[in-house]
Amino acid sequence: MIGILSYLVFFVSIASILAIAVLGLNLQWGNTGLFNGGVVAFFGAGAYGTLLLGGTPQPDHIGGFELFYPLALLGGACAAALLAWFVGKLTLHLRHDYLAIATFGVAVTFENIMRNAEGFSGGAKGLRGFERPLENWVSNGFTYNLAFLTCIAVILICTYFFLERVVQSPFGRLLRAIREDEVAARSLGKNPDRIRLIAFVTGSFIVGVSGGLYATFYAFVSPQDVLPTLTFQIWAMLIVGGAGNNRGAIIGTFLIWGAWTTSGWSLSRFAPVEIQIYGGTLQYIMIGLVIVGMLLWKPQGLFPEKLVMSNSGKK
């Protein structure tokens, strides 16, 4: 019983962490129409940033500043935001697919640098030497995980309400206006490039928080955690939930993460040994089919965006 319960806590923790990233992506894609092809780079910047700032000093690489944990997490998220600002500044004023290509390139490069720069990131063997905050105070691992889950849930809920406020605010309206008709927005004296940059950086900051929490949860991060697969998974979660709908994004995360872990478990449990080495391959095909299938038959997702109409518009 306790086994199932602790697995449940584990599952919900990871899904909630990923849900935060999906919410961040939703601000970029769902509300603003920005294609981020390298979600994992911003996720990774948050993860590596948090561990480098909050970890204990290591002999073989830099970092280990032993910062107070919330500050470390904030620093990680800021690293992600900074990366986003840099990429956004270069590409957001160009044709829309430049952003897609550049973010995709950032993700490839990020993984590549983390894998090779041993003095900085620990290289392929990953970044160790991080102690989870307050872990010594709680003797029982299960209690600790439960408490950690509570913290994640609080952050998830705060992010959700923050984004809901943003979407309903005049700024949110502006985002949708730019997404729907840039020329019209420009004619009203708005600056689409700047607004898009704000949305992109804010979204990446949120993805960075998610990455920081993910690395904290495992107290470890390695290049294996920042493979392009994660980008595809996060995208599938958003498109299934419904781009533009924050509640849908969270539900989509739980659905896809559930399907991913269940399929992985069943493949390793029931599939013959010869097929098992293709387990990952089959799962990727599944994710690809989900993405293409949703776009073809249900592009608004399971929970379509609710169009907000202003009071004057209703009359």
Place this chain on the structure above:
Amino acid sequence: MIQSLTDGILVGAILSLGAIGLTMVMHTLRFANFSHAELLSIGAYSALVCDALFSGILPSLAAAISPLSMTWALALAMVCAMSLTGLSALIIDKFVFKRIREKGDELSMVFASFGVALIIRNLLGLIFGLKSQLYSKDIVFAVVLSHDPLVLVKPDQVFVLIAAVIIMLVMHYFLSRTTLGYALRAVAENASLAEVSGIRLSHMIALIWVIGGVLAAAAGVFYGLTNHVSPVIGRDLVLPIFAATIVGGIGSVYGAVLGGFVVGIATNMALLVLPSGYSPAMPFVIILVLLLVRPNGLFGETQT
């Protein structure tokens, strides 16, 4: 130094072939096609299958064309692979891209191409196995071009370079001298205006996919011939090919050719100063530099 330059030119020729198709699709259909590099994989694997088929039916074809490791069977297989890949590109467009295009959302196309790439790459892995394979197990020794500085070139590489250049010249002739080529350029320039002038848009789009697929298949076979065939060809080449199109300027066929060589040479030259582990990141560095200096590419025009 000279060796890196030579290797870079050879890789560049392959990238150019991939980039020509991509730049045409990106310009006319207005979306970044992340699944274009998978067409190279499809080409490489169809050639592998056809090669085995032809060698099986007519064993005399399995003889290598001296001094290459390439056999007559593979040469025939390459032609088949080019048509098969052109066909695949058409089929993918019919079932996925065309249907999304009709809904009128360009960004969803980018997104869908991500999904398509994931499906193709992993289906190839599932069918042919995850290990890399070779067209020929014969070892071909490199020829010493000069001793000081030491430059080594394999006959296959020279063949690939010459073949790639011939294909590009044919493309140039086709685009600049034939009515069909004019029509194609008209569509890329202004689709609605071209339609009013009596050009069938749907036919031209189909033609662009076929050309993209055919050139990608050639690039894929050449890559397989000089390296190896594996399901991750697409994953490894997608970024360099994108870099080539951006360097050349989206929509410029000649820019794509030049871009391919620039990316190939720069990536190989960078290995002189950087550890080889960093080479996958090089195309992105090139993209960054270009966006800073000349955002619309060397031959690109400003467009929104």
